Amino acid sequence: MRHKLFLLALLSVLLVSCGTDGKHFKFEGRFLHLNQGEFYLYSEDGAVSGIDTIKVEGGRFAYEMACDHPATLVLVFPNFSRQPIFAEPGKTVSIKGDASHLKEMEVTGTDDNELMTAFRKQVAEASPPEAMKLAAKFAEDHPSSRVSAYLVKSYLVAAPKPDYQEALRLTRILLEKQERNGDLARMEQALKAITQCGVGATLPVFTARDMKGNTVSSASLSKGLAVITLYASWNYDSMEQLRRLRVLRRQKGGRFQVATFSIDASKTECDNSLRYDSITWPVVCDGKMFEGDVVKKLGLYSLPNNLLLKNGRVIARGLSINDLVQRIEENL
Secondary structure (H helix, E strand, O other): OHHHHHHHHHHHHHHHHHOOOOOEEEEEEEEEOOOEEEEEEEEOOOOOOOEEEEEEEOOEEEEEEEOOOOEEEEEEOOOOOEEEEEEOOOOEEEEEEEOOEEEEEEEEOOHHHHHHHHHHHHOOOOOHHHHHHHHHHHHHHOOOOHHHHHHHHHHHHOOOOOOHHHHHHHHHHHHHHOOOOHHHHHHHHHHHHHHOOOOOOEOOOOEEEOOOOOEEEOHHHOOOEEEEEEEOOOOHHHHHHHHHHHHHHHHOOOOOEEEEEEOOOOHHHHHHHHHHOOOOOOEEOOOOHHHOHHHHHOOOOOOOEEEEEEOOEEEEEOOOHHHHHHHHHHHO
């Protein structure tokens, strides 16, 4: 009897040590060339509340969370590249890589994470148009995989030249196989809204609070010429966009309005960088990064990004910095 009890106890210890229980998800990893540091983690679908910070010590890190249904997590690394992790109840995922070559990172432990690893390697050297086509093909070939939803969002929506109509078509295909995927359902609604915010459309109604506590709204940008920009303190091109607009606005005597939405995870970092650059117009930073309500409503899924408005209507969007300056000058 004692022998049997000992074996049962030993078996229990082994089962616990081999992984997590059926109500949790865990990932653990090791990076070369990153002995100490930290990176952010947030959820695409509400599985994690807010943004967590993960510490790296001795090149190793680990994270465990309550998990009772599949979810999509996103790691944001020190160089601000992003990596999705697909969580499943009772699973443990292993992450291995070289911090100086994050594109070659290996994520193993579940089918979806291994599919994502294979896709990332496939597009490592692809041009943006080629990567978009490969992402669309992956979604059509794997309509039941949560990876497909992430790829449609990343490569067709959050692209320098997004294809919203194709993204909407693919999202509807995925929803036929993933009826309970709330993130897909929300993306379908968001894409419907984005297609209504194209060139010629009226700016969607929104209200937000800027860093000083003042109200920023669609109504406040409805008269004359106005620019809405997307910005992050860690993205050089978006910072350069703000600097060019600051100089141009000063030259033109403030004859056009600017409102900026920051996707910084930290309001402190956003505030410090803007004070250094002498940005005085309204800046909204809610700490939700790309998941902010207004950012999603306006379809600002990539950096840098912008909307050019005239009397409350969208006359251009997603312009390069030089094209944006030129279009402003033409419309003043």
